[in-house]
Amino acid sequence: xxxxxxxxxxxxxxxVTRRLTSHxxxxxxxxxxxxxxxxxxxxxxxxxxxxxxxxxxxxFAALRPNGQDVVVDMAQVQSLDTGGxxxxxxxxxxxxxxxxxxRLEGLDPAHSSLIETVSHNISEMTGDxxxxxxxxxxxxxxxxxxxxxxxxxxxIVGFLGLTLHRLVRTxxxxxxxxxxxxxxxxxxxGFKALPIVSLMGFLIGVVLAFQGATQLKQFGAxxxxxxxxxxxxxxxxxxxxxAIIVAGRSGSAFTASIGSxxxxxEIDAMRTLGLDPIEVLVxxxxxxxxxxxxxxxxxxxxxxxxxxxxxxxxxLGVSPGMFxxxxxxxxxxxxxxxxxxxxPFFALVIGVIACWQAMQVKGSSExxxxxxxxxxxxxxxxxxxxxxxxSIFFSELGV
Amino acid sequence: MDGTAxxxxxxxxxxxxxxxxxxxLTNQFGEQVVHENLNLDxxxxxxxxxxxxxxxxxxxxxxxxxxxxxxxxGSIEVLGVDVLNGPEEDxxxxxxxxxxxxxxGALFSSLTVLQNVMAPLREHTGISESLMAALGGLKISxxxxxxxxxxxxxxxxxxxxxxxxALARALSLDPEIVFLDEPTAGLDPIGAAxxxxxxxxxxxxxxxxxxxxxxxxxxxxxxxxxIAVLAEKRVLVEGPIEDMTKVDHPWVQEYFTGPRARAxxxxx
Numbered sequence: 001x002x003x004x005x006x007x008x009x010x011x012x013x014x015x016v017t018r019r020l021t022s023h024x025x026x027x028x029x030x031x032x033x034x035x036x037x038x039x040x041x042x043x044x045x046x047x048x049x050x051x052x053x054x055x056x057x058x059x060f061a062a063l064r065p066n067g068q069d070v071v072v073d074m075a076q077v078q079s080l081d082t083g084g085x086x087x088x089x090x091x092x093x094x095x096x097x098x099x100x101x102x103r104l105e106g107l108d109p110a111h112s113s114l115i116e117t118v119s120h121n122i123s124e125m126t127g128d129x130x131x132x133x134x135x136x137x138x139x140x141x142x143x144x145x146x147x148x149x150x151x152x153x154x155x156i157v158g159f160l161g162l163t164l165h166r167l168v169r170t171x172x173x174x175x176x177x178x179x180x181x182x183x184x185x186x187x188x189x190g191f192k193a194l195p196i197v198s199l200m201g202f203l204i205g206v207v208l209a210f211q212g213a214t215q216l217k218q219f220g221a222x223x224x225x226x227x228x229x230x231x232x233x234x235x236x237x238x239x240x241x242x243a244i245i246v247a248g249r250s251g252s253a254f255t256a257s258i259g260s261x262x263x264x265x266e267i268d269a270m271r272t273l274g275l276d277p278i279e280v281l282v283x284x285x286x287x288x289x290x291x292x293x294x295x296x297x298x299x300x301x302x303x304x305x306x307x308x309x310x311x312x313x314x315x316l317g318v319s320p321g322m323f324x325x326x327x328x329x330x331x332x333x334x335x336x337x338x339x340x341x342x343x344p345f346f347a348l349v350i351g352v353i354a355c356w357q358a359m360q361v362k363g364s365s366e367x368x369x370x371x372x373x374x375x376x377x378x379x380x381x382x383x384x385x386x387x388x389x390x391s392i393f394f395s396e397l398g399v
Numbered sequence: 400m401d402g403t404a405x406x407x408x409x410x411x412x413x414x415x416x417x418x419x420x421x422x423x424l425t426n427q428f429g430e431q432v433v434h435e436n437l438n439l440d441x442x443x444x445x446x447x448x449x450x451x452x453x454x455x456x457x458x459x460x461x462x463x464x465x466x467x468x469x470x471x472x473g474s475i476e477v478l479g480v481d482v483l484n485g486p487e488e489d490x491x492x493x494x495x496x497x498x499x500x501x502x503x504g505a506l507f508s509s510l511t512v513l514q515n516v517m518a519p520l521r522e523h524t525g526i527s528e529s530l531m532a533a534l535g536g537l538k539i540s541x542x543x544x545x546x547x548x549x550x551x552x553x554x555x556x557x558x559x560x561x562x563x564x565a566l567a568r569a570l571s572l573d574p575e576i577v578f579l580d581e582p583t584a585g586l587d588p589i590g591a592a593x594x595x596x597x598x599x600x601x602x603x604x605x606x607x608x609x610x611x612x613x614x615x616x617x618x619x620x621x622x623x624x625x626i627a628v629l630a631e632k633r634v635l636v637e638g639p640i641e642d643m644t645k646v647d648h649p650w651v652q653e654y655f656t657g658p659r660a661r662a663x664x665x666x667x
Contacts, residue, residue, distance in 0.1 A: 049573065050520070050526075053526050081573035113604075121540040121541055363508075364554040
């Protein structure tokens, strides 16, 4: 209440000062100090306002206590705001810390109360709490991150289990499936991705044929370009690159959309309404990926073969008929199967990582952005890692 | 808060100076006309409360004055500068002399509270980093936030604290005019009353002019010097709250003589 009363008497005089200064150009503030045998006299003049403080800030800081008594003459100060008042209050506090007497003179009553308010608020402030540094903290941070990574792994495996459980339950009780959501997700994830995926496949086929041709020509073994294209696309590239595109395209969309729902507390609202967010949000998305990724992978494979055949024809003179014959003779359906069998695993990984990341979103919209980035990076990495595992597995099996 | 001290200030016409002058403002979104020939003056050093039913364009008016919404017709002068068509240089100067606190704070979520308050200082002044931090801390302390909250992110604050932090940011350049959009909406009655006191206190100490969109009858009685009622696409009536009950208009009658208004009046 005391503070309120101090404040209450201020208003009119400040308003007067404001009126005088607001329409005229500001006078640059100055500070001069002179000392004699009796003490130091500091003169402040001009408009001491936040926007013009940069002119005098260093001059203020340069004034240090030298044990003498100080008189601060503020008669020439035309206007003062909280920024200026802070500088004055800070000066008084610093100079007075040595035990010297500091007196403010020629002060407008309004300015005086403003300085009083401000110094009241400075005294409550202590130094900034800086984050602790040093070797021990460095080690502690590493430990924290490691532990966090372990916790995340546990949590994501738990989420995978939860998703699989709900998925199986949906298969047993198909009436629980949200069909509208599933179809709409299938359109988003699959149908709308068809152009980019087939274009990508086509170009990969073209590139392989082109690069393979220049190398194989040296041995006169141009015809093997068919095996080169068909095996590498069907086994590896078609499905792997499709999965990477889908991870970037749909994984990010999943994380962003569910993540923003999390920020808006929509997920919590669902829970209170007795709806299971996994069933409502995650299952349709994961299921859509499980259905559409193999289809997209197949489309990419076919586009790749067409691109490869076209390029072989143009560049090497391998006719489409010849291409098809060699394809049938030397590349079995097994190659296609080896590629396609990976699709559901990729789909599950992309879907689960994207939805798990979305569920980790906390508080701000910035967190949505971070989680979306993390989701794409993690799922692409996991897709490649799983692909490597499959490679080892199949070569050990001799397929 | 000593409410009478606020309301007894002399306000003869010769003494007052309009810091905001809105003339014949028309706002239209598609077919829907929100404002038509709206006129409003805000006097220096007053707290103006803008009230009106939902959809009467209170927030649109605020957004139009601060230049976030381009009106279809009309003129707006702030501190003597035409904010719609004036020279760019003048408009930038004017933008530094007002602060806006949005309804949900609109704090930058990637910055801490202190960094949020320092952002305008960084942009518009040449002062050193340490002085910026000191002034930022001062504003945070002035709005009654604990010093600990300086290093927190907006998402770690409660709704009421976010509103205070937004006010601290709005005040960081020591503006002459402060715009507040529903400052007490969503606060508990104690928090809302404390915020009202805070605005009154800062308004007094810093000589602010406050333009406040509100629904809170307690705020209107506690700190507003004058009230402007938006209805029928214009400012239907403006004046001190005592005059509001005498206005012969169904909405105004219902608003200012309803049970909630009577309760607020007894408190105020």
